[in-house]
Amino acid sequence: MKRTVATGLAIAAGVALTAVASNTSQIKAQEAPFGDPDSIGYAETLWRVMEEARLVGDDTIKVRPFEGSDPHGTVQEVLATTATIAGHTGRLVVKRNHASDSIDAVYDDPIGNLDAITIMFKREEGYDPENQNWFWAKYLPDGELDQNEAGMHLAGRVAKGMDSxxxxxxxxTGGEDLEVLTLN
Ligand code: HEC
Structure with missing residues (x-):
């Protein structure tokens, strides 16, 4: 919609085609479903909020690990809570993905075998109505965002419209609200 208006105006005003092209790519960048600067910034803020709440970081709250499978690790921990980002409060589900064959080992040392932290945060109405307004992110243990093979940061409406x-x-697998395991 925005793109059509911009192109129409540019043609009406006789603006050179290059201007139209750069305008279009800017609009595309803003509309990228994930890995765009806004999503990355949002994920960084969210990491700090999670660190403060001891959901991630060196001093995490201990929860009982359980046996899991791909893609979320052979041992997992999961916590469901709420968080507030930029004045919006939403449900936050944090899954810590471990590569370990021992639940006890992960309980004793929740950092040592940590592979990744995957989260779902329920954003404001209209963020992604087709997908229950979830914000998705995958962090490495140090809080850096993981990237896909194309080098796109995994934050935002991750892989929206893609086959996997x-x-x-x-x-x-997740039913109506896209949450696979129902947690309180
Ligand atoms: C191939 C399927 C698959 C993919 C891809 C996947 N997940 Fe999951 N996810 C699951 C399953 C299954 C569970 C339930 C726990 C389990 O069995 O691992 C789950 C659980 C979760 C949970 C805990 C809440 C819940 O739904 O139970 C979060 C948070 C999560 N995934 C985030 C992510 C993020 C972020 C990504 C992308 C970076 C992702 N997942 C990609 C299958 C997947």
Whole structure:
């Protein structure tokens, strides 16, 4: 919609085609479903909020690990809570993904075998109505965002519209709200 208006105006005003092209790519960048600067910034803020709440970091709250499977690790921990980002409060589900064959080892040392932290945060109405307004992110243990093979940061509406990835798999396995395991 925005793109059509911009192109129409540019043609009406006789603006050179290059201007139209750069305008279009800017709009595309803003509309990228994930890995765009806004999503990355949002994920960074969220990491700090999670660190303060001891959901991630060196001093995490201990929860009982359990046996899991791909893609979220052989041992997992999961916590469901709420968080507030930029004045919006939403449900936050944090899954810590471990590569370990021992639940006890992960309980004793929740950092040592940590592979990744995957989260779902319920954003404001209208953020992604087709997918229950979830914000998705995958962090490495130090809080850096993980990237896909194309080098895109995994934050935002991750892999929206694609055949595989967070949204596709959670749509297939997660039921109406895309949450696979129902936690209180
Ligand atoms: C191939 C399927 C698949 C993909 C891809 C996937 N997940 Fe999951 N996810 C699951 C399953 C299954 C569970 C339930 C626990 C388990 O069995 O691992 C789950 C659980 C979760 C949970 C805990 C809440 C819940 O739904 O139970 C979070 C948070 C999560 N995934 C985030 C992500 C993020 C972020 C991505 C993308 C970076 C992602 N997932 C990609 C299958 C997937």
């Amino acid at each position: 990835g967070c949204i596709a798999c959670h749509t297939a």
